Amino acid sequence: MIESLVPAASSYAADIDALFTLIFVFVGFWLILCEGLFFWLIWRFRKKEGARGQYITGELKSETRWITYPHLLVLVCDLFIVVGAVKVWYDVKQYLPPAEETVRIVSQQWAWTFVHAGPDGLLGTTDDITKVNELHVQVDRTYHYKLESTDVLHSFSVPVFRLKQDAVPGRVITGWFRPTQAGEWDIQCAEICGIGHGLMGARIYIETPAQHAAWLMQESPISIAAVTRTRPAEE
Amino acid sequence: MIRRLVVACACLALATLGTGGAAIAADLARGEVLFHYCTQCHGDAGGGSLLARAPAIAGLGEWYLQSQLRKFQSGDRGTHPDDVGGLRMHPMSRLLRSEEDLQAVAAYVASLTPSRPEPVVEGGDSARGAVLYTLCATCHGPEGAGIQAFNAPALRTTNDWYLLAALAKYKVGVRGSNPRNGTAMLMRGMAMQLSDEQAMKDVVAHIMTFADSK
Incomplete structure (x- = not known):
């Protein structure tokens, strides 16, 4: 229904x-x-x-x-x-099922910053990919999120996930989700956080493994460097 | 016949001027209404707020306000993860739903009397800053009035804390690293000429000595 x-x-x-x-x-x-x-x-x-x-x-x-x-x-x-x-x-x-990947989510007036693990699949390494207002995840993969706020209370809300989690300044809140359907949907803030609250939107891109791998290649600085390094040899 | 033609032309010119004046007045009125959103951070008179990390904007050049609002709207400015103030302005700029609204609010803010923000940054040496400022003067003018031809805004009516923060952002690439924002990239190159925080404070201290006449 x-x-x-x-x-x-x-x-x-x-x-x-x-x-x-x-x-x-x-x-x-x-x-x-x-x-x-x-x-x-x-x-x-x-x-x-x-x-x-x-x-x-x-x-x-x-x-x-x-x-x-x-x-x-x-x-x-x-x-x-x-x-x-x-x-x-x-x-x-x-319940917190084992994570296949972890994403860091930083909320602030009035934007979402998402730190994705790079091609190595690990967060906190040099190949991390940071995007503002864009969360890229892979379908049928279990994610942990580490939710933070840099200023006031926010609430990470993904309607298609039926997920809503408050972000509290000074705390790192861990949760999880497992996307089951590829597509592009809204992320919103569900906690009044100032005059720009209504404009604090982002997009979630749920990608197939092939799409996600292509996105990783496109965004990862290490991958770009690797491609650049290998180009003369290929030529 | 000629006299009639002259009178007709004069009437047409007056009518055009009258319509133009009414259009400007309407823009300012619309801009004043829209400016209500801005006052939440920038203050009632556009004088800025350190608490909200929002700079003084009153009296800035209309062309500059328009260009920055467009950059915020498109994401060419204000989308770096470490640009706290920019990340606030990016969504707020999108409250302006049309080009007419953008122009109206820019016209209104430009019409406001520039404030003379109180200095809050300590430790700057304006004499040393004067030497360093010679590079800045090329684009921003000898007294920081800004030069539109170089896309360089006025500096002398802006808060010193904001200038210092902006220079720091340019130096680390929080601003000026987006290839779609050419003027910011140019400014980043200039900011890199300032060797350290003390040099930035010195330049800012010098800028704060400029007269505040418009």
């Missing part, structure tokens, strides 16, 4: 969508039932000629069951929601 509005492009997006749908169905059911009952009661006991209003204390069992039965049923629904939410929370935020 949600996927028809926003594509799901991460390994946990479907689980989050399922939880949202579950909450939507439960809440929607009770909303419609209660509002329907409410309006029916208003209509059923509307002002009538000769009928006097009554003061009901609500102490009789026949009256309290109008509260207790729905209450118990709502608690049963809550149980399903809580179990689903804890499972999703654990999978997305608590």
Whole structure:
């Protein structure tokens, strides 16, 4: 249902969508039932000629069951929601699968800086590739992210991943994602961070292995140097 | 017949002037409205703010403001990962959705009375800076008024901390390393002539001695 509005492009997006749908169905059911009952009661006991209003204390069992039965049923629904939410929370935020690659994400007013591992696949080495407002990742590859903020609170939000993580100044927050669908989508800041907050957007490029390798070759200074060095020999 | 022709031409000229004046007034009015966004960092009168790392812009040349806004919009300036102020200006410049808006806000900022920012940088020797400034004077003018023909902006109404920060950015390549921004690359070459931070402070101290007349 949600996927028809926003594509799901991460390994946990479907689980989050399922939880949202579950909450939507439960809440929607009770909303419609209660509002329907409410309006029916208003209509059923509307002002009538000769009928006097009554003061009901609500102490009789026949009256309290109008509260207790729905209450118990709502608690049963809550149980399903809580179990689903804890499972999703654990999978997305608590569990950290082994990383195949790590990307450093630096947020600041009002831009995202992404430091990608270069061809060596390691972050913090000389072949790292730094891009502003461009995150390049490979499909079906597990990434850890190290999220930082240099100034105020920001929130790293990738709607197609169903991922949202606050960035807090002074902290490096680790999380993960695994892209499942190639394409180009939005990244946004989801925490009011100043007058330029609404303009703090970036793009995520989820690439196939071949596309990603080509991008690495194009961007890596070491690769360019290597190509330059080998050119005379080739000639 | 000739008299009628002269009168008609005079009327046409006056009408054109009148329309032009109205257009300029409209631009300034539009620019004033748009300038509201800028005031958040640059201050109500465009006098700059050290806290927001936003320089004084009031009274800068309209041509320079336009060119920098276009560079920010295109990403030719303000997209280096270490350019904190630039990374703020890059998205903010995109609030100007049309060329007319860009020109209007540039015209308005240029019409503001230039401020004379208080010096905050310490340790500069303006006498030594005067010697070093001779190179800068080639493009920015002997008193830092800027020369449009060389794409060199006025310096004397800008904050000293901003000038120092800009020189430091040029030296390390945070500014002036984008091949699409030719004037910045040229400026980087000039900044490289300043051997160290003390030399940069000296030049800035000298610039701060210039008269603030427009």
